[in-house]
Amino acid sequence: MNHWLANSRRNLLPRSVAACFETALAEWLFTGRVIVYAESRGIRCELCEHPHLSHHYEISNDRTGHALLVGSRCILKFADIRVLDGEGRAITEYAQRRRHLREALKVELRQRALAPLRELWQLDRHNRAEIERAAERLETGRGVSPATLSLVFAEMERRGIEYEPHLYKITLRDASSHRELMAMPQAERELIRPALSNEQLRRYARLFEE
Ligand SMILES: [Zn+2]
Incomplete structure (x- = not known):
C-alpha cells in the first residue's frame, strides 16, 4: 500500500x-x-x-x-x-467536484479581500462611495480601476488595516483604466503591482521596470 x-x-x-x-x-x-x-x-x-x-x-x-x-x-x-x-x-462527476471546490475557494478569497474594505468603509467616511463601488465590483468577480485600488490601498496602509494586495483584482480593459495606470506616479503603481495578474504584468512590463 x-x-x-x-x-x-x-x-x-x-x-x-x-x-x-x-x-x-x-x-x-x-x-x-x-x-x-x-x-x-x-x-x-x-x-x-x-x-x-x-x-x-x-x-x-x-x-x-x-x-x-x-x-x-x-x-x-x-x-x-x-x-x-x-x-x-x-x-x-470529477470535473464538477473540482469546479465546486474551486468555487468555494474563490468565495473565501473574495471574503478575505472584502473584509479589510469593510473595515476601511467604517473608518473612512470621506471615500465611502468609492469604497462601496470597489466592494461591489469585487463581490461580483470584477476588477477595480487602478486609481480606485491605489486610493483604497493607500487608505488601508495609512490606517494600519491589514490586507493582502494579491487578492484584489484590477481591471485594465477599458481605455480610462489604461490611462489611469499610465499616468500614475511610480510609488502608486508599486502599491497596486501585487494586484496585477501575470498577464497584466507582462502587458505593462515597461511601466514596472526599475
Ligand atoms: Zn491529502
Whole structure:
C-alpha cells in the first residue's frame, strides 16, 4: 500500500464508525468551509499528511462529530467523500467536484479581500462611495480601476488595516483604466503591482521596470 493511502487510512478510520476504509469515506462530507493561509509552511493535509498546503478544506463526519482539514486533492481522489451542490445533492462527476471546490475557494478569497474594505468603509467616511463601488465590483468577480485600488490601498496602509494586495483584482480593459495606470506616479503603481495578474504584468512590463 502506498504511503498516501496508508496515512489516509490511519487518520480516517479512528474518526469514523465503519471499520472498512471505503465505507468510512462515505461517512464524510465537505462542509463548504475553506481556510486560506498566507504562508504554506507547516500546513499539512490531516488525511494523507501531504505538506505545504496553501489552503485547507474542511470535511466532517456527522456520525462521530469529527472534522478534518484536508487538501482539495484528497477530496477529489477519494470520490466517496461527499460534495453537495446548492440543493444538497451529491456531485459525483470529477470535473464538477473540482469546479465546486474551486468555487468555494474563490468565495473565501473574495471574503478575505472584502473584509479589510469593510473595515476601511467604517473608518473612512470621506471615500465611502468609492469604497462601496470597489466592494461591489469585487463581490461580483470584477476588477477595480487602478486609481480606485491605489486610493483604497493607500487608505488601508495609512490606517494600519491589514490586507493582502494579491487578492484584489484590477481591471485594465477599458481605455480610462489604461490611462489611469499610465499616468500614475511610480510609488502608486508599486502599491497596486501585487494586484496585477501575470498577464497584466507582462502587458505593462515597461511601466514596472526599475
Ligand atoms: Zn491529502
